[in-house]
Amino acid sequence: QVRVVESGGGLVQAGDSLRLSCAASGRTVSSSQALGWFRQAPGKEREFVAAIWLSAGSTNYADSVKARFTVSRDNAKNTYSLLMNNLKPEDTARYYCAVSTLTYKIPNYYYAARGYDYWGQGTQVTVSS
Numbered sequence: 001q002v003r004v005v006e007s008g009g010g011l012v013q014a015g016d017s018l019r020l021s022c023a024a025s026g027r028t029v030s031s032s033q034a035l036g037w038f039r040q041a042p043g044k045e046r047e048f049v050a051a052i053w054l055s056a057g058s059t060n061y062a063d064s065v066k067a068r069f070t071v072s073r074d075n076a077k078n079t080y081s082l083l084m085n086n087l088k089p090e091d092t093a094r095y096y097c098a099v100s101t102l103t104y105k106i107p108n109y110y111y112a113a114r115g116y117d118y119w120g121q122g123t124q125v126t127v128s129s
Contacts, residue, residue, distance in 0.1 A: 002026035002118040006097045009123030012087055020082040020123060021074075022097035029054075034100045034110045037071060037082045039093035039125075046096070048111045050082060060111070065091075087127045094122040 008020040024035060034053050040046040050061045050071040059071050070083045084091065098116035102109075109115040 002029055002032065002099045002101065004097050004099055004118050004120035006095065006120040006123040009095060009125045011126045011128065014088055014127055014129050016087050016127070017083065017085045018087060018125060020084070020095055020097075020125070021077075022080040022082070022120065023078070024080065024097070024099050024118075028101050029099065032099050032101045033103055034115075035071075035080050036098045036100065036110060036116055038096045038098060038113055039091075040096070040122075041093040044093075046113045048113075049095070051110050052080065060107075084125070087125075089127050089129045092125060092127050094124050096120055096122045
């Protein structure tokens, strides 16, 4: 089992920055494949934001956040961060952290919610214009 807890959401103005944190714990975390960030706005489907492969440390981002968002690992705190710069009103959503213990040959599976088997409760990010 893996426990996933997000934190760091809030209300900010357009152009501001915000850092979300994700704490993943459990005996299978070390053997998990990827950690992903997703977001879901009211009335919309959950969409991929970013992912980090846990062994290689490589990352990938949705086009809508590329060059503004950065996902990284904080080894000292054993957490994963999503640094969001130059936030826009369209970034308003509930942000979820998820862990995938599943192995796929095709990386694209990690860019969809169905590719992850453990989820946090989410944290709300609201960006005012």
